[in-house]
Amino acid sequence: MIKPEDIIRIGPPQLDGVGRMYFGEIARGLGITLGHLFKKKKTVQYPEEERPLRVQNYRGVHRLNRDPDERVACVSCFMCSTACPAHCIHIEAGESPWPDREKYPVKFEIDELRCIYCGMCEEACPVDAIELTTEFDIVGLTREEMVFDKEKLLEVYDQTKQVKPRKNPKITGYSYTGKPQQ
């Protein structure tokens, strides 16, 4: 229970006579802004210089990872599309042609215009198949172009795996071609 004496009363600061003429405060404010005139500028001149992005944290365009056998790592569990708050992930599952899993995505589409880049899909994915990259400067001339399909998302992986390699989790135990798992 909060007692009345515990309540702190905060009113507007009372100025004395000199303060109410505001000269001191105006001078102080002008001094502060004048100081900023000579400070180092904080702007990043974007096309010429770029801010270093934190690769592990940055939430840019999605990619669909490949496993060590260069197959799509997704197992069509629909966890990402369920978690997606923007409903921008469309998956059509099919029976997997490989013995080490039951399903694989026949279609995997992300509407990059609808996506809010929250990263929930990455959080939800049980096999670390979907990840967000540091790519952010994507453009397109039509809305259809901005719906990235499976091939496009795998291509993003091919382009960004140097910058951000896949973690290759051991949970799925892929073993189709007999290649040793990394």
Added chain:
Amino acid sequence: MVDWLVIQFHTQLGFSIVLLLVVIPAVLTGVGYSTYFERKVSAWLQDRHGPNRAGPLGLLQPVADGVKFLLKEDFMPAGADRPLYILAPMLSMGIAMLGLAVIPWGGSYQPAGLAEPLQVQVAGLDIGLLYLLAVGALGVYGVVLAGWSSNNKYAFYGGLRAAAQMVSYEIPLGLSILVIVLASGQLRLENIVEQQTALWWGFLPQWNIFLHPVSFIIMFTCVLAETNRAPFDLAECEQELVGGFHTEYNAMKWAMFFLGEYTHMIVGSAFMVCLFFGGWHVPGLAAEQTTLWGVLLQLAVMGAKISIFIFVFMWIRWTLPRFRFDQLMRLCWKGLLPVSLALALVVVVELFFNVPRSYWSLIGEVGVVAVALVAVSLFRIPVTGRQWYLPDLDNRTPLRGGSV
């Protein structure tokens, strides 16, 4: 005809015409670059770079802006008062430029072979100062007409505010100018400037700022209000009135208001420079220079002084928050007006004892401020801030579970 022109060129009339043809483009260029400079200063004060893409250092930005304004669609709101709607930006810009006529830009020029020196001034009026005051007061017409003719309630409020504000701030402005007029005994701006070119103790120029600093501060405040600059830009207050009087304006008509505001700033700065900072007087040089190079130097010094003022205008704009309208009125009627009246009275007393333009001026000004300070703190006259007749603020917020 040609002969006549050649002859006229060596007279004051011809020289004035040539000067006019130089001054107007120069000021318009200055106005254009003031908009650029405004954006640069605002950026610098906020740790940014400002426009730097159009041309080197962004110097072509005003040109790009101008082209944009000229090419934009120019439309008019339905129900607008067409003639007045078109007239308002013209008035705003044109009236602001009228003031350029009487500013003494660079003293006088004595070419070889001429008996009388040529005034580097478009029109040397006997009542130059009164003319400038009158023209400055006309400036409100553009704003009021724009507000009225737009058929928009926000624009209308903007116009109303501008009218009330300008009428109010004219009075302390006039009184603080009166101080200088009385002390110098002159109404010609060039004579007032000339009076300030003398030196004290061989080095300190006799600028009026050293004699009448308080009058200067009052005049500066009033010029801020007259030019509708922050913190007195109530007439175009975005948070309350969308765009204020120019809500319904776009394209070049809007740009005319913008240019008018900056022209007004330049004229106001030139006015203050002439009255308080010795006009074209170069600090360090005692006498007026009448050679060509001397005049050019004086022109440059005048330009530099005006530029410093323009920078201070911008500096203040990007530092101080806007006044509330009642605070604005109170500052004028309860603050500036009594002080400037007292200052005028002090100058009259100095004239009575025949000691104008002496250290008595400074003593008088400081004395008035001291009395004002004592009055404000002893009698608790709130010039700004919360008024004495309002009940105390109880800002306590009842917390959940508490009892207040």
